[in-house]
Amino acid sequence: MTQMMDRPTATPEPIGPMLTAVASATNVTMVHAINRALHDAMAADERVLVFGEDVARLGGVFRVTEGLAETFGEKRCFDTPLAESALIGVAVGLALRGFVPVPEIQFDGFSYLAFDQIVSHLAKYHMRTHGEIEMPVTVRVPSFGGIGAVEHHSESTETYWVHTAGLKVVVPSTPADAYWLLRHAISSRDPVIYLEPKRRYWARGDIDTDTPGLPIGRAAVRRNGDHVTVITYGGLVQTALRAAETAAAEYDWDLEVIDLRSLSPLDFDTIAASVRKTGRVVVLHEGPRTLGFGAELAARIQEQLFYELEAPVLRATGFDTPYPPARLEKIWLPGPDRLLDYVEKVLDVG
Amino acid sequence: MPTNSQPNVVGQTVPAVDLAPISLIGPDGLPTAEDRYNRELPEETLAWLYEMMVVTRDLDAEFINLQRQGELALVASCRGQEAAQIGSAACLRESDWLFPQYREVGVFLVRGIPPANIAAAWRGRWHGGLEFTRKHCAPIAIPIGTHGLHAVGAAMAAQLRGEDSVTVAYLGDGATSQGDSHEALNLASVFAVPCVFFVQNNHWAISTPVSRQLAGPSIAHRAMGYGMPGIRVDGNDPLACYVVTAEAAERARAGGGPTLIEAITYRMGAHTTSDDPTRYRSQAEVEHWAALDPIPRYRTYLRHIGVWNERLDERVRTRSARMRTELRGALVGAPDVAVTDMFDTTYADITPDLVEQRQQLLNELAKEG
Numbered sequence: 001m002t003q004m005m006d007r008p009t010a011t012p013e014p015i016g017p018m019l020t021a022v023a024s025a026t027n028v029t030m031v032h033a034i035n036r037a038l039h040d041a042m043a044a045d046e047r048v049l050v051f052g053e054d055v056a057r058l059g060g061v062f063r064v065t066e067g068l069a070e071t072f073g074e075k076r077c078f079d080t081p082l083a084e085s086a087l088i089g090v091a092v093g094l095a096l097r098g099f100v101p102v103p104e105i106q107f108d109g110f111s112y113l114a115f116d117q118i119v120s121h122l123a124k125y126h127m128r129t130h131g132e133i134e135m136p137v138t139v140r141v142p143s144f145g146g147i148g149a150v151e152h153h154s155e156s157t158e159t160y161w162v163h164t165a166g167l168k169v170v171v172p173s174t175p176a177d178a179y180w181l182l183r184h185a186i187s188s189r190d191p192v193i194y195l196e197p198k199r200r201y202w203a204r205g206d207i208d209t210d211t212p213g214l215p216i217g218r219a220a221v222r223r224n225g226d227h228v229t230v231i232t233y234g235g236l237v238q239t240a241l242r243a244a245e246t247a248a249a250e251y252d253w254d255l256e257v258i259d260l261r262s263l264s265p266l267d268f269d270t271i272a273a274s275v276r277k278t279g280r281v282v283v284l285h286e287g288p289r290t291l292g293f294g295a296e297l298a299a300r301i302q303e304q305l306f307y308e309l310e311a312p313v314l315r316a317t318g319f320d321t322p323y324p325p326a327r328l329e330k331i332w333l334p335g336p337d338r339l340l341d342y343v344e345k346v347l348d349v350g
Numbered sequence: 351m352p353t354n355s356q357p358n359v360v361g362q363t364v365p366a367v368d369l370a371p372i373s374l375i376g377p378d379g380l381p382t383a384e385d386r387y388n389r390e391l392p393e394e395t396l397a398w399l400y401e402m403m404v405v406t407r408d409l410d411a412e413f414i415n416l417q418r419q420g421e422l423a424l425v426a427s428c429r430g431q432e433a434a435q436i437g438s439a440a441c442l443r444e445s446d447w448l449f450p451q452y453r454e455v456g457v458f459l460v461r462g463i464p465p466a467n468i469a470a471a472w473r474g475r476w477h478g479g480l481e482f483t484r485k486h487c488a489p490i491a492i493p494i495g496t497h498g499l500h501a502v503g504a505a506m507a508a509q510l511r512g513e514d515s516v517t518v519a520y521l522g523d524g525a526t527s528q529g530d531s532h533e534a535l536n537l538a539s540v541f542a543v544p545c546v547f548f549v550q551n552n553h554w555a556i557s558t559p560v561s562r563q564l565a566g567p568s569i570a571h572r573a574m575g576y577g578m579p580g581i582r583v584d585g586n587d588p589l590a591c592y593v594v595t596a597e598a599a600e601r602a603r604a605g606g607g608p609t610l611i612e613a614i615t616y617r618m619g620a621h622t623t624s625d626d627p628t629r630y631r632s633q634a635e636v637e638h639w640a641a642l643d644p645i646p647r648y649r650t651y652l653r654h655i656g657v658w659n660e661r662l663d664e665r666v667r668t669r670s671a672r673m674r675t676e677l678r679g680a681l682v683g684a685p686d687v688a689v690t691d692m693f694d695t696t697y698a699d700i701t702p703d704l705v706e707q708r709q710q711l712l713n714e715l716a717k718e719g
Binding site: 049075080081083085086088089090091092093094095096097098099101116117120121124126127128129130131132133134136165166168188189190217264265266 | 447476477478480481482483484488489493496497498499500501502503504505506507508510517529530533534536537540687691692694695696697698699701702703
């Protein structure tokens, strides 16, 4: 109730030209889709605030927040001092007083500077206040590798957040999902870590802003297949789909590709249905193998589906090294070849 | 000491910080010559400050007793810091949000938080205490200094809505060494938010003296670098803490931005009931500060101006005794919080995994009978 009473009553800024555009858009980039979602969320709810480093005047280093300050004013979209811990700490205070903050952490590797505020406060405030205070905060983090970046700009941070009770964690793989996962995240009463796969920023697709997409907590089967289930998310969904076409054409292997979309909560029902069909699973993610998200998936699958399995669950992942220099990233990252090596291994069993 | 010649974001030329703390009541309990602040508060306010200081000390002692008797796991005593806590909190409005650390028993009591709800954190009933936010007070914050940013965010919220409320962040000398304190002070000043940083410099961060926290002339001096006023105040003088905080709060309400107040006080007790301060500080130092104890000193002052009398004394004793009894009754008899609450409050909208885990625990408990 506190939150309702604290709801600001000020009239929102006039709605800009972006929002008078047609409801759906075809062939738009993921950057455009996220930008559109931020515009629409800010127009729909005057409590929504966007802030971070270089998000207002510049429109973000990837231009994801372009036009927001112009459309909604510098009170609702503003640049902050360069201080990641402050971004999240201030978001906690704003949420405590009824706002819906959407801070941007400019790059994955800088989220570690905000780690304590995310883990000790953002994630725990609802419980610490015995449910009195909600934290409807969406933390946007341009994430993962594959774009030839310098150090600290290619990190896979998802398992830190998934391991933290109180957070929800989502990773879109298409412009349409980017749009709706962000709208759902901003509407969520709980804090959501929204990891944007930078290498898919310029991939194009259609978005339908009228029909709500799948909610947080639901996975999507991107390709139906009978032989092996490939479970992945974010930038590697496209990699898996390409590998699946190669596998079908060259080896006659029929891969099912699951795009998790939501790492926490996890849609295990979709995974289970697929595993019951194929009996063979390869998990694909960029982050290092040890205690990566694949470890959790492998554990759960063997706990709950042991007798459905025809082979051990294998993991095609990055290596247990720090993310490598850009010239080495192509051979470090799991690509179609590494994935298909593991697919072959699970097919060889039994 | 030169002044900052450049005006800050709200056009103020920030004055040089004075090393000599503001003091309205001298160590002898008599009025000082300080004439920049109005010390003429209503008689009932003066008496109420005394009442709150005594009740705070007595309840603090009761918390320690309860810890010794095994009813509380740990207690962080505020003994010696009553003037700083009561004075700074008493001058505020109920709509102002407070962001305390964990030693602010006086602040919690001024806010009307029942002592048993404070002790809920120390008994292990619930993290952060119970029902603090209903009183516009953030829950107990254990990681040092990180909550200053929450105060700044809440102050930004007040600013965005055009409210005239302020927030107060309670920090300690140790907290000012944390990076988050720097980020909070800097951001508060850049956005000129209505936030008052009230630092209780109690000289010790567990065993680390304030000389290990900073090399500059004082904590308050840091304010100059942030472009905000910095004020040192005698933290054992409730009137000085009251008027200095009131002035900072009024400036913040009027759009004048944040202030950094350093209240010079002393942690008379141990860091917590698990600490042994004889390992790191001298008896001579403890005795020096015992002579500056804020409560007898303020009593002398009230006597001097004719406000203290036997009736007031009786009233304070009665209230204190009643609150101690109520605390014991409410605390010792209180049932544990329902085990399902930890699952039900992790998220506002519970996840399927937690529904399952909640059921698992209930099944385990049912088996145990």
